[in-house]
Amino acid sequence: MNEIHMPTALLSGVAEMDDQHDRLFNEIVQVKCALLEVAGDHADGLALLSRFAEDLEAHFAWEEEAARAKGIPFDEGHFKEHRKITAFVQAKVGEVSRGECNIPALMVFMERCFETHVAQYDLKLGHDLQAAHAPR
Numbered sequence: 553m554n555e556i557h558m559p560t561a562l563l564s565g566v567a568e569m570d571d572q573h574d575r576l577f578n579e580i581v582q583v584k585c586a587l588l589e590v591a592g593d594h595a596d597g598l599a600l601l602s603r604f605a606e607d608l609e610a611h612f613a614w615e616e617e618a619a620r621a622k623g624i625p626f627d628e629g630h631f632k633e634h635r636k637i638t639a640f641v642q643a644k645v646g647e648v649s650r651g652e653c654n655i656p657a658l659m660v661f662m663e664r665c666f667e668t669h670v671a672q673y674d675l676k677l678g679h680d681l682q683a684a685h686a687p688r
């Protein structure tokens with residue numbers, strides 16, 4: 553990681569996870585800039601938001617697979633949160649494309665929502681993944 557975009561308190565110590573989180577934080581910043589910059593024309597922002605939605609889904613799938621590969625049972629609440637956030641972001645892609653979205657509110661919410669998710673669920677997963685790596 554050359555430049556860190558996310559709060560360092562959210563670093564898990566699992567390099568691949570931290571890289572992915574940082575990339576997603578960076579994407580949120582890009583989406584925010586693009587959507588707030590050009591009032592009325594959201595084509596770029598929408599493309600970036602769609603890309604973020606895809607990368608976020610790929611990231612959730614990676615976390616679930618990383619746990620499975622290490623034999624770590626995936627927390628039910630964490631799994632549900634992944635599905636909930638995925639549905640939320642997909643719904644927002646639709647709303648932005650129809651011009652129905654309160655964009656400043658969306659961006660504040662998205663940043664907080666992602667930070668909260670990492671703090672509540674991913675740090676624990678990162679800890680479990682590291683423990684699974686550790687020699688016994």
Ligand SMILES: [Fe+2]
Nearest residue numbers: 573615670674
């Ligand atoms: Fe995550």
Ligand SMILES: [Fe+2]
Nearest residue numbers: 615630673674
């Ligand atoms: Fe997660």
